Amino acid sequence: MNDTFKITIDGKEIEARQGQTIMDAADAAGIYIPRLCSHPDLKPIGSCRVCTVVVDGRPQAACVKPVMDGMVIENDTPAVLQHRRNIIDMMFVEGNHFCMFCEKSGNCELQALAYRFGITAPQYPFQFPEKEVDGSHPDILLDHNRCIMCARCVRASQELDGKNVFQSIGRGFHRKIGVNGEKELGDTDMAVSDRATEICPVGCIIKKRVGYEVPIGQRIYDKAPIGSDIEEVHP
Amino acid sequence: MSEMVSTIKKICKRYGNDRARLMDIVNEVQDALGHVPREAFGLIAREANTHRVEVESVVSFYAFLSDKKQGAVVIRLCDDIIDRFKGSEAVGDALVAALGIGFDETTADGKITLEKTPCIGMSDQAPGMLVNDTVITNLTPAKIPDLVRQLMANPDPQALVAEPGDGNNADSLICAMVNNNIREAGPVILADYRKNAGLRKALTQTPEEVIEDVKTSQLRGRGGAGFLTGFKWELTRKARGTEKFVLCNADEGEPGTFKDRVLLTERADLVLEGMTIAAYAIGAETGIIYLRGEYAYLRGFLEHTINQRREAHLLGNTILGHEGFNFDVRIQMGAGAYVCGEETSLISSCEGTRGDPTDRTPFPVVKGYMVSPTAVNNVESYCCAARIMDKGPGWFASIGTARSAGTKLLSVCGDCERPGIYEIPFGTKLRELLARAGAEDVAAVCVGGPSGQMVGPAQFDLGISYEELSTGGSVMVFSNQRDILEVADAFMEFFVDESCGYCVPCRVGNVLLKNRLERVRKGVGEQKDLDYLQRLGESVKFTSRCGLGQTSPNPILSTLKNFRPVYNALVKENKTGFHKSFNIMKAVEQASAIAGRRSEIFHA
Numbered sequence: 007m008n009d010t011f012k013i014t015i016d017g018k019e020i021e022a023r024q025g026q027t028i029m030d031a032a033d034a035a036g037i038y039i040p041r042l043c044s045h046p047d048l049k050p051i052g053s054c055r056v057c058t059v060v061v062d063g064r065p066q067a068a069c070v071k072p073v074m075d076g077m078v079i080e081n082d083t084p085a086v087l088q089h090r091r092n093i094i095d096m097m098f099v100e101g102n103h104f105c106m107f108c109e110k111s112g113n114c115e116l117q118a119l120a121y122r123f124g125i126t127a128p129q130y131p132f133q134f135p136e137k138e139v140d141g142s143h144p145d146i147l148l149d150h151n152r153c154i155m156c157a158r159c160v161r162a163s164q165e166l167d168g169k170n171v172f173q174s175i176g177r178g179f180h181r182k183i184g185v186n187g188e189k190e191l192g193d194t195d196m197a198v199s200d201r202a203t204e205i206c207p208v209g210c211i212i213k214k215r216v217g218y219e220v221p222i223g224q225r226i227y228d229k230a231p232i233g234s235d236i237e238e239v240h241p
Numbered sequence: 242m243s244e245m246v247s248t249i250k251k252i253c254k255r256y257g258n259d260r261a262r263l264m265d266i267v268n269e270v271q272d273a274l275g276h277v278p279r280e281a282f283g284l285i286a287r288e289a290n291t292h293r294v295e296v297e298s299v300v301s302f303y304a305f306l307s308d309k310k311q312g313a314v315v316i317r318l319c320d321d322i323i324d325r326f327k328g329s330e331a332v333g334d335a336l337v338a339a340l341g342i343g344f345d346e347t348t349a350d351g352k353i354t355l356e357k358t359p360c361i362g363m364s365d366q367a368p369g370m371l372v373n374d375t376v377i378t379n380l381t382p383a384k385i386p387d388l389v390r391q392l393m394a395n396p397d398p399q400a401l402v403a404e405p406g407d408g409n410n411a412d413s414l415i416c417a418m419v420n421n422n423i424r425e426a427g428p429v430i431l432a433d434y435r436k437n438a439g440l441r442k443a444l445t446q447t448p449e450e451v452i453e454d455v456k457t458s459q460l461r462g463r464g465g466a467g468f469l470t471g472f473k474w475e476l477t478r479k480a481r482g483t484e485k486f487v488l489c490n491a492d493e494g495e496p497g498t499f500k501d502r503v504l505l506t507e508r509a510d511l512v513l514e515g516m517t518i519a520a521y522a523i524g525a526e527t528g529i530i531y532l533r534g535e536y537a538y539l540r541g542f543l544e545h546t547i548n549q550r551r552e553a554h555l556l557g558n559t560i561l562g563h564e565g566f567n568f569d570v571r572i573q574m575g576a577g578a579y580v581c582g583e584e585t586s587l588i589s590s591c592e593g594t595r596g597d598p599t600d601r602t603p604f605p606v607v608k609g610y611m612v613s614p615t616a617v618n619n620v621e622s623y624c625c626a627a628r629i630m631d632k633g634p635g636w637f638a639s640i641g642t643a644r645s646a647g648t649k650l651l652s653v654c655g656d657c658e659r660p661g662i663y664e665i666p667f668g669t670k671l672r673e674l675l676a677r678a679g680a681e682d683v684a685a686v687c688v689g690g691p692s693g694q695m696v697g698p699a700q701f702d703l704g705i706s707y708e709e710l711s712t713g714g715s716v717m718v719f720s721n722q723r724d725i726l727e728v729a730d731a732f733m734e735f736f737v738d739e740s741c742g743y744c745v746p747c748r749v750g751n752v753l754l755k756n757r758l759e760r761v762r763k764g765v766g767e768q769k770d771l772d773y774l775q776r777l778g779e780s781v782k783f784t785s786r787c788g789l790g791q792t793s794p795n796p797i798l799s800t801l802k803n804f805r806p807v808y809n810a811l812v813k814e815n816k817t818g819f820h821k822s823f824n825i826m827k828a829v830e831q832a833s834a835i836a837g838r839r840s841e842i843f844h845a
């Protein structure tokens with residue numbers, strides 16, 4: 007059985023393989039679809055919705071939607087970009103993001119996406135929720151103010167570290183990341199060497215004492231916009 | 242060993258220390274201890290072979306579970322908009338006065354807890370409340386002092402039921418003051434029928450022939466989405482898997498819907514017959530009825546009905562002597578979460594986890610409960626299937642319209658003389674339904690619940706059907722005395738409370754929508770706030786992950802479309818040149834205080 011076929015993204019025909027997601031196929035073809043919760047080493051869960059594309063007229067999350075022969079996909083259209091921008095704005099106003107004082111600045115995927123979308127200030131009113139800061143772990147800081155609930159840490163701990171340090175608790179606007187200990191992160195078996203420590207796209211999980219080892223100005227997204235690595239790939 | 246420890250160990254053992262039964266375990270711990278204490282999370286996790294944070298994750302998800310100690314009696318006042326319009330707020334005040342506590346508080350003696358809860362499925366006899374599992378309907382403020390006095394003297398809520406309602410509500414296993422309020426019976430579901438004739442007929446055919454019949458009948462799912470039932474069964478049958486499952490969606494969480502309540506009361510046998518036919522058709526041996534926590538009062542009766550069917554060889558091994566056909570059913574109790582009516586959430590909940598939806602590729606028909614092929618159908622869909630097998634697919638398809646075959650069970654409530662259950666052929670005009678229900682001076686009707694549409698008189702000549710006015714059963718009537726945006730606001734509040742929070746647009750977008758609607762309602766909004774609502778609503782619909790977020794902006798979007806003048810009247814231009822939500826007097830107040838003098842330009 008031939009398991010490669012063609013799909014179309016924004017009018018461009020590309021090769022796709024059975025079992026790939028739309029995002030996998032687009033990545034391989036050098037087409038960047040913006041994303042936040044997805045990570046190459048983790049099972050995708052489709053929670054941030056930034057990767058929304060239109061497939062045969064219907065919205066789908068590219069990170070979870072498997073490709074099918076002949077799919078016609080819209081990625082880079084004004085309507086889709088506007089919806090994505092709205093979602094990015096929502097993430098900024100639901101938390102407390104002080105990018106200019108944040109250790110993650112320059113390495114933060116949310117901040118980098120905002121720049122890529124030309125967002126200087128969110129269009130929605132800040133909600134200023136009260137969030138906890140958990141400094142109980144000797145080597146790791148957990149600052150819920152900057153959490154975007156992408157659940158990368160939940161998956162990394164389970165899938166890559168063979169642990170179960172994190173899980174979502176609560177629901178709706180009060181949903182948050184809980185830890186598998188009596189009270190705080192310090193009560194869990196999390197280690198600084200865990201993959202879950204470095205997989206956070208924002209500044210919610212942070213390694214203590216190394217925040218400014220790489221100076222501002224020389225960080226990942228100071229050099230090139232987010233997505234450039236994918237766009238450089240030419241099949 | 243402390244009592245708590247031994248109680249919890251016993252409960253976990255009863256469920257085979259199985260993490261997939263975590264819902265049942267924490268439900269029972271809640272009943273036994275009045276809460277699921279945080280100190281017990283670790284113990285439950287160890288006993289049920291899971292992690293502490295997984296237990297917390299489940300307990301924190303469901304509204305009926307709590308990690309704080311509650312009274313032996315928990316009063317949950319229904320806070321639906323229909324109940325509010327029927328006076329539930331005054332009832333709430335009376336409860337607060339009689340108990341001497343506020344909402345979300347427990348009396349000083351630790352005996353009674355007071356809460357609010359969304360629609361409990363009693364909108365035809367509102368205002369209503371739950372006292373533990375007992376339903377109290379037709380409340381008035383005057384009745385409250387007596388009810389509370391009785392509860393203080395005797396904490397058994399069942400003692401409050403002075404006179405049981407009609408039909409099986411009077412059965413000793415239900416004994417509820419609930420009334421069925423069946424106003425109009427139709428030929429399919431509420432007509433007299435020959436018990437198990439459909440099942441007997443099915444067993445004379447091959448499973449493939451049964452599926453063919455259901456396909457020919459054009460039966461579409463009655464839970465709202467309208468997927469072709471025969472097609473769903475065929476996909477489940479054809480999907481690879483050693484085990485397959487039949488799930489009955491009795492979550493009935495859409496506000497204003499109460500028709501499944503009546504079916505479970507009056508047609509429990511027919512529901513189980515339909516599930517058994519489905520099991521035969523797809524090759525399943527296990528079925529689950531997912532019963533919403535609000536309908537716990539029906540559980541004993543349903544269990545009894547299941548037992549009776551086992552004794553009559555209608556469930557169990559070798560059903561009706563049919564060699565190799567084995568099927569049995571269990572009940573899974575929900576615990577107060579609207580999203581658990583969404584089929585993938587329902588499956589998560591049955592598997593003992595929090596009720597987050599899962600991705601719908603693969604679909605449940607391929608990988609559902611326990612990663613096996615699963616058919617999830619609504620209560621009413623199973624009833625239809627059983628009747629189709631008995632009376633024939635042609636008979637069924639001849640009722641209704643070309644694209645909507647059969648009849649639909651509607652639950653009509655709100656401002657009308659005769660709220661209750663109407664079985665109507667598809668295609669019946671909304672106007673005709675309103676007349677039959679005795680609804681006059683109607684300004685708006687919400688068809689399909691908060692996730693449906695708010696329609697006005699210009700739409701009353703449309704028919705109830707999948708192609709025109711689609712509904713899982715909810716029809717809420719609002720007279721011209723009602724504030725339509727108060728209704729929309731209440732619906733948005735519902736979605737904010739019920740969003741699972743998994744995806745960004747639904748978790749955040751609904752909060753933003755509700756806040757902006759409030760601004761408009763206060764009269765400090767402007768035309769551009771209406772554009773904001775429209776655009777934001779469209780984004781939430783477009784990008785949300787499951788059906789909840791994909792429909793949650795409907796109260797705003799459908800009122801913007803059908804009741805625009807109401808909004809326009811609220812956002813008249815203002816002359817100051819400032820945003821209407823900006824109060825200059827307030828803004829300069831502090832500066833004036835510091836300066837010690839009033840502003841020269843802006844002063845009262």
Ligand SMILES: Cc1cc2nc3c(=O)[nH]c(=O)nc-3n(C[C@H](O)[C@H](O)[C@H](O)COP(=O)(O)O)c2cc1C
Nearest residue numbers: 462463464490492493494582583584618619622788
């Ligand atoms: C948020 C949400 C809540 C739902 N609640 C219910 C419900 O209470 N009962 C129901 O039958 N279907 C409900 N559904 C629809 C189910 O997902 C599913 O489509 C249905 O159970 C399939 O059965 P049917 O084909 O017989 O209608 C809900 C869907 C969503 C998105």
Ligand code: SF4
Nearest residue numbers: 742743744747787790
């Ligand atoms: S739309 Fe998203 S947040 Fe809302 S209930 Fe569905 S998965 Fe949860």
Ligand code: FES
Nearest residue numbers: 052054055057069
């Ligand atoms: S990257 Fe696809 S939903 Fe987050």
Ligand code: FES
Nearest residue numbers: 108114152208209
């Ligand atoms: S810069 Fe994005 S979370 Fe700090």
